[in-house]
Structures are given as C-alpha cells and as structure tokens.
Amino acid sequence: MRCGAKCFLVEIEIDAKTKVMPVNARTSAEARKTIRREYGTETQILAVKEEKRK
Numbered sequence: 654m655r656c657g658a659k660c661f662l663v664e665i666e667i668d669a670k671t672k673v674m675p676v677n678a679r680t681s682a683e684a685r686k687t688i689r690r691e692y693g694t695e696t697q698i699l700a701v702k703e704e705k706r707k
Contacts, residue, residue: 660704663688666697
C-alpha cells in the first residue's frame, strides 16, 4: 500500500453479474483506473464507495 491509500469497494458488472471488489487506491478515480486495467475498458463500473473503518 502507498502512503495515503484507502480501501474502496468497487461494484462492477461482468457477464451480466455484479461483483463487489475491494481496491486499495488514493482516490476513487484511481480505483476505477485499477479496475479498468485489470478487467478491460468494456467493464461496466456501477459504483465506487470508500470503505469505512470500524
């Protein structure tokens, strides 16, 4: 993990199924970029939420 990184929960749609993936990133835009690099640009990103610590 990098300095200032947070955990984001990214909800994506792959093959007509929705998945929630945890991503470590500094911003929500960086979390989206990480998902696009991993699953391709055609992946539908539905929501990006910051995971709250307990």
